[in-house]
Amino acid sequence: MYLSKLFIPITKDVPSEAKIKSHQLMIRTGMIKQSSAGIYSWLPLGFKVMKKIEQIVREEQNLIGAQEMLMPTIQSSEIWKESGRYDDYGEEMLRIKDRQGREMLYGPTNEELITDIFRSSLKSYKSLPQILYHIQWKFRDEMRPRFGVMRCREFFMKDAYSFDLSDAEAKKSYNKMFYSYIRTFNRLGLKAIPMAADTGPIGGDLSHEFIILAETGESQIFADKQIFEIDLNQYELTEQSLNKMRRDFSSIYAVTDEKFKEEDFAKNVKKENQIRTKGIEVGHIFYFGDKYSKPLNGLIDSHGGKKVAVKMGSYGIGVSRLVGAAIEANYKNDVMKWPKSISPFDVVIITSMGKNSNENLKKAEKIYKELKKQNIDVLLDDVDENMSNKFKKHDLIGIPYQVILGSKSDGDKIEFKELNFESEMLNLESIKSKLKKD
Amino acid sequence: MYLSKLFIPITKDVPSEAKIKSHQLMIRTGMIKQSSAGIYSWLPLGFKVMKKIEQIVREEQNLIGAQEMLMPTIQSSEIWKESGRYDDYGEEMLRIKDRQGREMLYGPTNEELITDIFRSSLKSYKSLPQILYHIQWKFRDEMRPRFGVMRCREFFMKDAYSFDLSDAEAKKSYNKMFYSYIRTFNRLGLKAIPMAADTGPIGGDLSHEFIILAETGESQIFADKQIFEIDLNQYELTEQSLNKMRRDFSSIYAVTDEKFKEEDFAKNVKKENQIRTKGIEVGHIFYFGDKYSKPLNGLIDSHGGKKVAVKMGSYGIGVSRLVGAAIEANYKNDVMKWPKSISPFDVVIITSMGKNSNENLKKAEKIYKELKKQNIDVLLDDVDENMSNKFKKHDLIGIPYQVILGSKSDGDKIEFKELNFESEMLNLESIKSKLKKD
Numbered sequence: 055m056y057l058s059k060l061f062i063p064i065t066k067d068v069p070s071e072a073k074i075k076s077h078q079l080m081i082r083t084g085m086i087k088q089s090s091a092g093i094y095s096w097l098p099l100g101f102k103v104m105k106k107i108e109q110i111v112r113e114e115q116n117l118i119g120a121q122e123m124l125m126p127t128i129q130s131s132e133i134w135k136e137s138g139r140y141d142d143y144g145e146e147m148l149r150i151k152d153r154q155g156r157e158m159l160y161g162p163t164n165e166e167l168i169t170d171i172f173r174s175s176l177k178s179y180k181s182l183p184q185i186l187y188h189i190q191w192k193f194r195d196e197m198r199p200r201f202g203v204m205r206c207r208e209f210f211m212k213d214a215y216s217f218d219l220s221d222a223e224a225k226k227s228y229n230k231m232f233y234s235y236i237r238t239f240n241r242l243g244l245k246a247i248p249m250a251a252d253t254g255p256i257g258g259d260l261s262h263e264f265i266i267l268a269e270t271g272e273s274q275i276f277a278d279k280q281i282f283e284i285d286l287n288q289y290e291l292t293e294q295s296l297n298k299m300r301r302d303f304s305s306i307y308a309v310t311d312e313k314f315k316e317e318d319f320a321k322n323v324k325k326e327n328q329i330r331t332k333g334i335e336v337g338h339i340f341y342f343g344d345k346y347s348k349p350l351n352g353l354i355d356s357h358g359g360k361k362v363a364v365k366m367g368s369y370g371i372g373v374s375r376l377v378g379a380a381i382e383a384n385y386k387n388d389v390m391k392w393p394k395s396i397s398p399f400d401v402v403i404i405t406s407m408g409k410n411s412n413e414n415l416k417k418a419e420k421i422y423k424e425l426k427k428q429n430i431d432v433l434l435d436d437v438d439e440n441m442s443n444k445f446k447k448h449d450l451i452g453i454p455y456q457v458i459l460g461s462k463s464d465g466d467k468i469e470f471k472e473l474n475f476e477s478e479m480l481n482l483e484s485i486k487s488k489l490k491k492d
Numbered sequence: 493m494y495l496s497k498l499f500i501p502i503t504k505d506v507p508s509e510a511k512i513k514s515h516q517l518m519i520r521t522g523m524i525k526q527s528s529a530g531i532y533s534w535l536p537l538g539f540k541v542m543k544k545i546e547q548i549v550r551e552e553q554n555l556i557g558a559q560e561m562l563m564p565t566i567q568s569s570e571i572w573k574e575s576g577r578y579d580d581y582g583e584e585m586l587r588i589k590d591r592q593g594r595e596m597l598y599g600p601t602n603e604e605l606i607t608d609i610f611r612s613s614l615k616s617y618k619s620l621p622q623i624l625y626h627i628q629w630k631f632r633d634e635m636r637p638r639f640g641v642m643r644c645r646e647f648f649m650k651d652a653y654s655f656d657l658s659d660a661e662a663k664k665s666y667n668k669m670f671y672s673y674i675r676t677f678n679r680l681g682l683k684a685i686p687m688a689a690d691t692g693p694i695g696g697d698l699s700h701e702f703i704i705l706a707e708t709g710e711s712q713i714f715a716d717k718q719i720f721e722i723d724l725n726q727y728e729l730t731e732q733s734l735n736k737m738r739r740d741f742s743s744i745y746a747v748t749d750e751k752f753k754e755e756d757f758a759k760n761v762k763k764e765n766q767i768r769t770k771g772i773e774v775g776h777i778f779y780f781g782d783k784y785s786k787p788l789n790g791l792i793d794s795h796g797g798k799k800v801a802v803k804m805g806s807y808g809i810g811v812s813r814l815v816g817a818a819i820e821a822n823y824k825n826d827v828m829k830w831p832k833s834i835s836p837f838d839v840v841i842i843t844s845m846g847k848n849s850n851e852n853l854k855k856a857e858k859i860y861k862e863l864k865k866q867n868i869d870v871l872l873d874d875v876d877e878n879m880s881n882k883f884k885k886h887d888l889i890g891i892p893y894q895v896i897l898g899s900k901s902d903g904d905k906i907e908f909k910e911l912n913f914e915s916e917m918l919n920l921e922s923i924k925s926k927l928k929k930d
Contacts, residue, residue: 061559061622063613087609089564090596095609096562098624104562121499124534124542126527126646127565127629128586128598145591148566150598153583153633158528160566160588160598171525171533175501184499186536191565191629195591208564 055399057435061098063087064447074270076381077202079390083450085377092199092207099451100377102398104210107242107376108189110395111212114238118230118291120185120214125167127191131157133166137349148193160193165346165368168215172364173352179219182354182364183227187214189373201270203378204334210374216367219356221343224365228260228341229296231369235264235337236286236299242376243393244383246336247281248303252312253340263310264337268382271334277308278323334379341367390452391473399433401425401455401489402448407438414459421457421468424482430489449473455489493837495873499536501525502885512708514819515640517828521888523815530637530645537889538815540836542648545680545814546627548833549650552676556668556729558623558652563605565629569595571604574788586631598631603784603806606653610802611790617657620792620802621665625652627811639708641816642772648812654805657794659781662803666698666779667734669807673702673775674724674737680814681831682821684774685719686741690750691778701748702775706820709772715746716761772817779805828890829911837871839863839893839927840886845876852897859895859906862920868927887911893927 063084072078080086085100096104112122128150134140140147148160161167168186176184189212199207216227232248239246244266251263265273281303289299307322319328344363346352353361372379384391392398405418418434425432433453435444441460448456458469458477470485471477480488501522510516518524523538534542550560566588572578578585586598599605606624614622627650637645654665670686677684682704689701703711719741727737745760757766782801784790791799810817822829830836843856856872863870871891873882879898886894896907896915908923909915918926 058619059557061561061613061624084613087612089605089608090566090568090594093564093566093568095564095605097609097613098559098561101561119497121536123499123536123539126531126533128528128531128631128646130528130531148588148590150586150588152586153635156528167527167533170527171535174525175499175522175535181496186499193566197591208566 055433057433057437060433063097071200072202074201074204074382075385076204076270076378079381079385079450080202080378083452086203092196092205094203094206094208096374099398103377103380103392103396104374106396106398107380108210108212108373110241111238111371111373112189114234114241115185115187115212115214117237118185118234120187120231120234122188123186124188124190125161125164125171127160127193128158129161129164129167131159133170133350134159137166137169137346139166146194146196148195161190162192162194163368163370164188164190164213165215165366166350169346169350169352169366172215172217173347173350176217176354178355179357182217182219183223184217185214185227185231186217187212187369201378203374205272206374209372212371212373214369216369217352217354218365219354219362221365224341224343224367226293226296228339228367229293229300230291231339231367232262233289233291233296233299235339235369235371236289238371239264239266239336240286241395242380243395244336244376244380245282247277247308247333249275249277249308249310250304250313251310251338253342259343260341262339263335264339265310265333265335266379266383267331268334268379269332270382271332273333273335274311274314275309275329275331275333276311276314276319277329278306279327279329281306281308334375334382335372336376336379337369337371339367339369384452389449389473391454392452394454397453398451399453400431401457402433402435402451402453403457403459404435404441404444404448406441406460407436408440418457418459421459421482421485425486425489428486428489430486457485493869493871495871495875498871501535509638510640512639512642512820513823514642514708514816517819517823517888518640518816521890524641530634530643532641532644532646534812537836541815541818541830541834542812544834544836545818546648546650546811548679549676549809549811550627552672552679553623553625553650553652555675556623556672558625558669558672560626561624562626562628563599563602563609565598565631566596567599567602567605569597571608571788572597575604575607575784576787577604584632584634586633599628600630600632601806601808602626602628602651603653603804604788607784607788607790607804610653610655611785611788614655614792616793617795620655620657621661622655623652623665623669624655625650625807639816641812643710644812647810650809650811652807654807655790655792656803657792657800659803662779662781662805664731664734666777666805667738668729669777669805670700671727671729671734671737673777673807673809674727676809677702677704677774678724679833680818681833682774682814682818683720685715685746685771687713687715687746687748688751689748689776691780697781698779700777701773702777703748703771703773704817704821705769706772706817707770708820709770711771711773712749712752713746713767713769713771714749714752714757715767716744717765717767719744719746772813772820773810774814774817775807775809777805777807822890827887827911829892830890832892835891836889837891838869839895840871840873840889840891841895841897842873842879842882842886844879844898845874846878856895856897859897859920859923863924863927866924866928868924895923 086094218224246264248262347363467479524532656662684702686700785801905917
């Protein structure tokens with residue numbers, strides 16, 4: 055893609071509501087545009103990042119045997135009345151009357167609808183376990199939407215639902231998802247730590263929030279610093295390894311504020327290990343047994359033929375929020391550097407468009423074609439602008455690798471730079487191998 | 493994927509509302525489940541097909557230089573008041589009040605919102621041409637939703653928007669999209685013919701509907717049969733070839749009912765070439781110039797510095813509807829056969845689970861692994877059910893190729909069948925090469 059063709063409305067006008075750096079950066083680099091309070095359009099640059107995150111989330115859900123499907127955004131109020139949450143949910147639920155006067159709503163979550171699908175589809179324990187997920191837009195009518203995509207009203211979420219015959223089986227599904235989340239955030243280049251959490255309006259008795267540390271986060275956390283030292287790569291998708299994983303995390307104190315008790319913290323964590331800080335919730339998993347299957351009659355024939363309410367859990371990842379969270383975690387000292395796995399482009403060719411512009415541009419186009427052939431996604435900056443402005447701009451756009459065609463380029467050697475490192479002079483073959491996908 | 497693990501609620505209970513064969517088949521094979529009138533969940537089998545269609549649409553949009561982005565589902569009423577369509581749109585528009593009492597709506601289309609994004613992003617003719625598209629859920633509150641996903645309320649649509657400086661330039665964008673549509677439907681295995689159409693509520697003076705013939709279609713069409721004989725593979729993405737393409741199609745009479753005039757038909761089409769039939773609209777493209785850019789102030793600096801309203805077109809493809817349309821086109825004599833490009837799986841291994849079940853299943857699993865290694869997406873039918881039921885079931889599920897492990901399998905030779913053809917005995921290597929992706 056040539057930058058001059060890319061629909062990327064870069065701007066210096068950041069509205070005063072943009073208080074946090076991810077919100078500011080996303081507006082400045084034309085990743086998003088607000089259309090109403092808390093409702094955004096994703097422009098091509100932002101869209102590319104979100105799609106990459108979505109795909110990693112998808113692959114890691116598929117890996118544990120979860121099956122993808124898709125529920126609609128608009129739901130009937132009926133099933134919410136069955137579960138009893140229609141009145142409880144309050145004004146955050148966007149309530150709608152259709153032309154026939156039927157009470158509808160824009161789904162803020164999908165426990166009811168998935169239970170309805172399950173109850174009319176499966177009847178026997180032989181079909182269990184099942185994990186279903188979808189990646190779909192949700193709406194929560196926040197009183198004060200803020201922080202850009204971090205707390206917006208229309209947001210993109212992966213939500214998964216597990217169905218098991220017994221508590222013991224259900225815990226296995228929970229552990230698989232726990233493992234999937236660790237892998238997912240790892241691949242996104244984020245250090246997200248599972249913290250014991252309250253179950254809130256979803257209900258149930260077991261819950262973890264996956265949290266990345268950030269001063270701008272809205273979650274208060276209390277943890278033993280040892281939890282950040284667990285080697286996340288040691289676990290495998292076997293029952294034994296997953297049990298060890300859960301034991302490892304449970305044995306170290308790490309909770310969100312609702313679960314926090316000063317005396318527990320003092321008793322369980324050495325003074326010098328105590329961390330009190332803020333974080334961003336990027337995932338939340340719940341086990342709630344028959345909380346929804348019971349009122350909604352999600353029954354299954356057990357081994358003996360007796361009908362029992364299926365045991366369920368639900369598992370969310372905020373896909374659109376993760377774009378903002380990744381910026382909060384990686385935008386430092388006025389330089390944004392995307393993790394390789396979710397960068398909008400693999401590399402940018404920054405071309406000086408001065409006196410020798412024609413020659414530089416030709417060279418740039420040759421390199422562009424060579425890299426494209428290797429299946430490398432390249433942005434070519436052919437905009438007529440001085441190099442110092444270009445560098446400032448690309449410090450914000452955040453593509454981690456740069457090929458620089460300015461005054462320095464000389465013979466076969468081309469200036470190559472990884473953001474936050476010194477540049478080096480390399481030939482094209484070396485650049486190709488540096489950019490090769492893992 | 494093992495069929496016993498797949499979430500696929502196959503049923504014989506088809507509700508009486510399901511009048512057309514695509515609707516019936518999608519319910520019977522557990523592709524979709526209705527949650528409210530005209531609102532469906534896409535279960536894993538249906539979801540896989542829809543995703544494949546979406547991906548082909550995406551690739552063909554990218555090929556002509558269109559850039560993907562994503563607009564939200566919920567829009568403010570303000571921009572619709574600016575364009576004048578807020579009152580015009582009637583009850584099909586799902587109107588919503590948020591908790592602050594603001595008038596919002598669920599987007600039925602996006603001309604207003606994209607114009608708003610454009611006007612605040614680009615200022616100069618130098619940034620043109622631009623084509624932006626998104627693939628997003630829309631809502632139209634149909635009075636009588638029917639025919640399953642063919643006329644539902646919440647539906648998945650690709651809509652693209654082009655921006656040009658002049659009518660002449662805009663026609664080039666229109667032609668590119670025309671070409672993209674021909675390629676798209678071709679890859680989907682559908683014979684979709686562009687017919688001159690009325691512009692309806694979108695407005696403008698140039699419009700084509702892409703229509704596939706089907707008795708259950710809701711579009712009435714009148715055409716010279718020669719239009720079905722145009723070789724769709726002859727065109728290229730060059731201005732000259734695209735002009736020829738448009739001339740070829742314009743020179744043969746083919747219109748929808750709103751454009752139909754009996755005397756024109758009689759004058760232009762020989763009696764024996766006259767076709768009067770029904771079809772399904774799968775795509776619709778419009779050129780409407782400054783119909784939206786003028787009231788919404790979508791202005792651009794032209795060469796001379798004068799501000800002119802940007803010239804726009806819009807281009808829709810019904811992605812969710814195409815799933816139904818593909819069934820209408822390919823479900824014949826009680827056998828559904830998916831085109832290879834959008835089949836939910838590449839091949840199914842149908843295993844007899846009778847007396848020798850263990851041996852058959854082992855053999856099936858070995859073949860399954862071998863095919864998976866070749867990146868072939870295999871469904872293994874390990875359900876405990878007799879072969880005759882299995883065949884009936886797979887006649888509906890519609891995977892075009894079958895490996896049959898029943899009584900006939902013998903030594904190295906395995907029974908292999910393409911739907912609607914006789915089966916043959918092949919070794920595994922030959923089967924692999926038959927299934928190799930094009």
